[in-house]
Amino acid sequence: MRTSLALSLLTGKPIRIVKIRAGRKQPGLLRQHLTAVNAAARVGSAEVTGSVIGSDDLTFAPQTINPGQYSFAVGTAGSATLVLQTVLPALLLAGEPSTLTLEGGTHNPFAPPFDFLAKAFLPLINRMGASVTVELERPGFYPAGGGKFQVTIEPAANGLRRLDLPERGEIRARRARALVAGLPVNIAERELVIVARKLSWRDEWLAVENVDNSRGPGNIVMIEIESEHVTEVFTGFGQRGVRAEAVAEQASKAARQYLATQAAAGEHLADQLILPLAIAGAGSFTAVRLSRHMTTNVEIVRKFIEVDIQTTMLGERIWSVTVASSG
Secondary structure, X not given: OHHHHHHHHHHOOOEEEEOOOOOOOOOOOOHHHHHHHHHHHHHHOOEEEOOOOOOOEEEEEOOOOOOOEEEEEOOOOOEHXXXXXXXXXXXXXXXXXXXXXXXXXXXXXXXXXXXXHHHHHHHHHHHOOXXXXXXXXXXXXXOOEOEEEEEEEEOOOOOOOOEEEOOOOOEEEEEEEEEEEOXXXXXXXXXXXXXXXXXXXOHHHEEEEEEOOOOOOEEXXXXXXXXXXXXXXXXXXOOOOOOHHHHHHHHHHHHHHHHOOOOOEOHHHHHHHHHHHHHHOEEEEEEOOOOHHHHHHHHHHHHXXXXXXXXXXXXXXXXXXXXXXXX
């Protein structure tokens, strides 16, 4: 749905989406999805039907892109970063700057955390010709939410440029941070013991951070690998009933799989790169894995843009993805 809304804004093509989240325990639009729809409607002066909680049928017809100052609040711990990703592509090409204030979840399971956007995804967008800066005012963990961050968008003057990431290059820095908010610090300490053991990392690469301005308790492990051409961030989210060691093992496993190849992008970054490369009409990257989420994104992109997207398995744990304009 977010990809469809973003591409509808970019192309001006009206859309209808049916059976929204039909297989979920709570089908239809939840608060974070509705916020994304309403945000896209404001940015695109769109005519919308079905934009209510629980709706499983949505129509969206954009008129024109309106850069400017916006505030979007999810109202729950639903992901505010996914709301940003719905409107960002259109504002990257809007012709005038925009500033956004977003409130909601910033560090949620099943959504890109703020740090992934700031350190992995947006630096690549900026290399494509735009200038996007983000600043975290307050983190928002599940289930309390209440996070807040600011976004400043300077559009790409001549459209997005192609981006090529055939490999990540030499590793320049390694960092692992374990954040706790309203929870015992020894949770973070236990997590970093696991990270150090699983990745054979030095103590100076590890840091415990005690967050004091969160509206609710939370815990996240973030493993950052800064390489010559790209930075990747792998996360494990603390949840009630899940041991600290299991949280750290989740993040460490993803990082180890990444480090076992020379691929530029991990599974989630690969998913995020498809849309901007398709907008640019050209680009390529290597990835450790192609998720179902990514392959679905590819099919959605093809419904809006005349673009040739090729995926090739280069080895047991590395794929090549190339994007070229076909129209």
